[in-house]
Amino acid sequence: MRAVRSLGPSAARTRSAILDMVRSSGTVSRIELAEMSGLTAASITRFVKSLLDDRLLVETGYGDPTGGKRRSLLELNPRARYAVGLSLDVARLSYVVVDLGGEVVGQLVSPGIGQSTPSVTVPRIADELEMLFRQVDLPVEDIVGVGVAGAGLDLGTGVDGWSATTDEWDSFAVQEALQKRVGLPVVRDNDAACAALGQYWTGRIPATQDFATLYMSLGFGMGLMVGGGVSRGASSNVGELGHMVVDIDGPECWCGSRGCLEMLAAPRAVVRRALGSPGLAAELGLSGDEAHVRQDFDAVARAAAEGRERPRELVEDSARYVAAAVLSVVNLLDLDLLYLAGPGFVDAGAIYVRHIRERVARVARIRAIHSVTVELSTPGADAAASGAATLALQHVLMPHARVRREPARS
Ligand SMILES: [Zn+2]
Structure with a gap:
């Protein structure tokens, strides 16, 4: 790992803030940086020089002011540093290597x-x-760290038959263990926050700093971006949407409550109903095996997307509950932008999008004031992995941008 030059804490912070300003601006001049930061031109020149020396920034030609002195423009040098993101999922480990601009340059x-x-x-x-490092063949010193999505409070919880494993992962410090083995900083957050x-x-979001990402793997999570930072709550466990009660007399949930969204709408619930539907398991080739819930759900979701009647009903059922939960979140937070991400939405995401859009447009309290945009996220199944990689980039290069509170240990 390349060490940040020996700057004092406040200088390192300023440098990190300037780097982030360039990143979020795309292309920017020194004068604009001085205006944005409130620093003197001389200070900006000094910090920019240090960032240019480290290849983190590049000069990219000149601005086009109407007369006067031409100003050279600055941009992030995307190929200066890289980070790895890993989505630690029950059904699939997904690794991505992203550059400083968030573009994926390697995958496993x-x-x-x-x-x-x-x-x-x-x-x-x-x-x-x-294996991945060999495959991408990048200078080792340019890889700044590893971000891990998942393996938090939400990983594998409530799965009958492997609660021992669950407990072990829950109390397991994956960062420390991995850090020791790979010799790079390792950071971790939940799937939804990473997505x-x-x-x-990566700027795939239009000009907004506030939006939510609904993530579905085997359960549900919601990542909330507020004012350009991920909302953390008291213990970094914001967004346990899977345990929002959508039916107070509903089935008991492993969390101790009743009628949680997860019990009624998660892939396991859809698969359970499919297995109880005469002939459907054989028709779709469902295994009914607890260890293959994701594959079984994918088969139902694909059949639903193809328009086959019974699978479609089952997925629509799930989507209705999800839409009800999302409606409450929209009402609570006055959201106007929501993304759906994660492996659970890959095959039948369009059905969920339609149900959420319809419900919110019809009954959200704020519908007369503004609309709510609901979209499928573009990286789909790899949203958490590429988000985890950006978490590592941010952690190492722009630590000032973090708003994380360390989780309270009981
Ligand atoms: Zn619950």
């Missing part, structure tokens, strides 16, 4: 955690990272 997919314990999975991850951050960082 391997089998998910399944029922494996950390002692088995962490060494495998270290080996797969080595939201990734979308923000």
Whole structure:
């Protein structure tokens, strides 16, 4: 890892803030940076020089002011640094290498955690990272860190039959174990927060600093971007949408509550209904195996997307509950932009989008004041992995931008 030059804490902070200003501006002049930061032209010149020396910025020709002195413009040098993102998922481990601009330059997919314990999975991850590094063939010193999405409070919880594994992952410090093995800084956050951050960082979001990302894997999570930062809550566990109650007399949930969204609408619930539907399991080739819930759900979702009647009803059922939960969030937070991301939306995401759009347009409290845009996220299944990589970039290069509070340990 390349060390940040030995600057004092406030100088390092200013440098990080300037780097972030250039990143979010796209192309910017020194004079504009001085205006944005309130720093003197001399200070800006000094910080910019240090960022140019480190190749983090490049000069890209000249602005076009009407008369007067021509100003050279600055841009982020996307190929100056890279980070790895890993989505630690039950069904699939997805690795991406992104450059400083958030563009994916390398990828690797391997089998998910399944029922494996950390002692088995962490060494495998270290080996797969080595493989990925060889594959992308980048200077080692340009790779700044690894971001991990998942393996937090929400990972695997409530899955009957492997609660021992779940407990082990829940209390397992994946960052420390990985950091020791790969010798790079490792940071971690939940899937939904990573997906939201990734979308923000890469500028795929139109001019807004506030939006939510609904993430579906085997459960649900919601990442909230507020004022350009990921909302964290008291313990960095914001967005447990899966445990929003959508039916107070509904089935008992493993969390202790009743009628949680997860019990009624998550892939496992859809698969359970499909297995109870005469002939459907054979027709769609469902395994009914707890370890393959994701694959079974994907089969139902694909059939639904093709318009087959019974699968379509099952997915629409799930989408109705999801739309009800989202409506409450929209009402609570006055949202005007929502993205759907994650592997659960890859095949039948359009059905969920339609239900959410219709419900929100019809009954959201703020419907007379503004509309709510609901879209599928472009990186789809890899949204969490590429977001995790941007988390690592941000952690190492722009630490001032973090608003994270360390989770309280009980
Ligand atoms: Zn619950």
